[in-house]
Amino acid sequence: MSIRVLQVGPGHGQQGGIASVLSQLARSREQFGRAGVAVSFFETRGFRNLGDLLAFALIDMPSFVRATIRADVVHFHVSERGSFYRKFALFVVARLLGKRTVFQLHSGNFERFIQDADRVTRLLAGLFIDKTDCVIAVSTPIAKCLQHWRRTDAVQVVGNMALDAEHGAPTATPLACSRPYIAFAGRLSEAKGLDELIRAVADLVRRGRDIEVRVAGTGDMLRWQRIAAAHGLDERVVFEGWLDGNAKLAFYRGARLFCMPSHFESFGIATLEAMFCGLPVVGTRLGGFLDLVEDGVSGYLVDGHDSRGLAEAICKLVDDPEHAMRMGCVGLVRAQTCFRAASIVDRYVDCYRRVDTRGRSER
Template sequence: MPVTAISSPPLRVRHYLPGGRENGGGIGRLVGYILDAQQGGDQHSVIDTRGPRWSPLPSGYMLSKAVLSLMRDQAMARDTVHHIHVAGRGSTARKLVLTAAARAVGARHVLHLHDYDYRADFLSRPPQQQAAVRQMFYGADRVIVLGRRDRDTLSDLLDLDPARISVLYNCVPDPGPRCAAGRADAPLHLIFLGQLGPRKGTPDLLDALATPGMASRDWTATLAGDGPVEAFRARAAELGLAARVAMPGWLSEPDVRRLCAAADILVLPSHAEGFAMAVLEGMAQGLAVVTTAVGAHDEILAHGQSCIFVPVGDPAALAGALARLVDDAPERARLGAAARRLFLERLEIGGYVRDLAALHRGLLPAKSLKTGAA
């Protein structure tokens, strides 16, 4: 008997972000993982709205190219979903322009908020800019946030309908089971991933590593990220850490995976976050994670179960937590195993891509059904 089979055509999604996949920081890394994991013939691509920070091309030039690309898609491929990634500061200024163009031509678009404190950014703006930001979010077909805190910011502060907001926690690919063979005699290896600076807690971490309790233990550390690397190398030298702490700068995705695979503890003592990709990388690798209960971290992780939370801006407490983990291999293994189980259950990229595809398809008009026989 003939039956009607529903067939969903492949999605065509444009991601707009500063710096593109390679130079877009944590947002770029997340989008890169989405591109690598896209399924069923879906076509995700990236448009850079700013260029690398060191690029000689002005950001206005890159933004103009992005606007023209969006308008061209709307003229030639109207079923494209435009996925616009936004944070505070200059990112919001650029996305005000891009979303105004999207509204003007009727392009279906999603706003995906990545920020460590968008409430403060919004409140720092004059009333006219606040009105424009509200219009930007009101005009989106859907808004994605990293956690409940950001959802509450948009619904309470910007009066955005909560029904139009989706919470999608960041995700990373599964690197596979961890192999620790041959590492028993090596010094314990601590890693930090992220832009070096006060917001990520880099000064707190260096001060913690320099405490007598940590200095007396056998460990090495790698602090991988961009920012004022030379200044922090100099600070490490002042603290007597130069021989034990490496700062290689920003690492590629494969280099991050190799670094995590050779590590024991992931430490990120951030003062503010959305949902740190570094924490996810550590969880995926089964590392013991030491971080702070900022952003959406405590919406997923639990102190003493899947991580160790330390107070923000407290090098002494951080040093104590690290020293206890350095001394206690079974506790490191327990925390790492629990973190990896949680990652596989809730934070692996496959489920994220399926949820994202469902959200994108929900924005498109109904397609004609294809029929067949069974």
């Protein structure tokens, strides 16, 4: 018997983060179908203005009711702030309609969001996590964060996929580059550690390393160009903009290493993409990096906000290309062993079967 699962997450042109996760799930429809799971999608819009709030109430809510009626399980992909409030409102509707529900957290900053929130929000978070039928975290540290809210069963860990990198990396043509470069892919923000990366590279250039950083992602590019120029790196920090498909794979494969010194990171899809492309990783000792990177084996993990430690880790890989290549090969094997799309889909299917079986036994 087919289990009908409604995936609920961002749409309406939103990029990155959970939107990328849902895109990967949509591309895995055939494998879900072979396992007896029919997936459909409901797109939510961001709360950028009053018009979005009205559209959520007047358009999204009725559409969600119609989509939920046809589903057996409703899977909510949740982050903090607006994402949390939208998904909680829809969760209440799904429960009133008698549907089984799955809560999946994609935010590495959720614990701080709840700590800084008002009492009502903390109460809603507890209800959402404890009363849903299954809770999924994208990494082990995030699961530990959620477990103290979960009084019934354990939080499940299901990582993310990187389909393009997993299947397309061997055929991508590397970028031509005159000097070795460090690849960074993500939002252009302090939270992703871009400031520490720029300072670390400035330190290494002063020490005679001929390197540059290539940045793929969206954000306030002009601001970061000014910051790079202030460190004397105007010609050594190259902003590529948003990349996808073969262009993104070529971006990874042309690099010496991948660096993402995030201040918090729930999983790190870009890190997994880089691993599938054979790159060693320099990241921070937190969140999803702890599941992805074997410190000292497939890359290096440093403390957050530590530009000096970051510089030393990068230096080890820049100065010894063969060492960097060996680490990248180990990371590729780890990605293929632990994070293949087929095994990730199987974990989702197991969760849905347990939830659906429990629901049928209670009826």
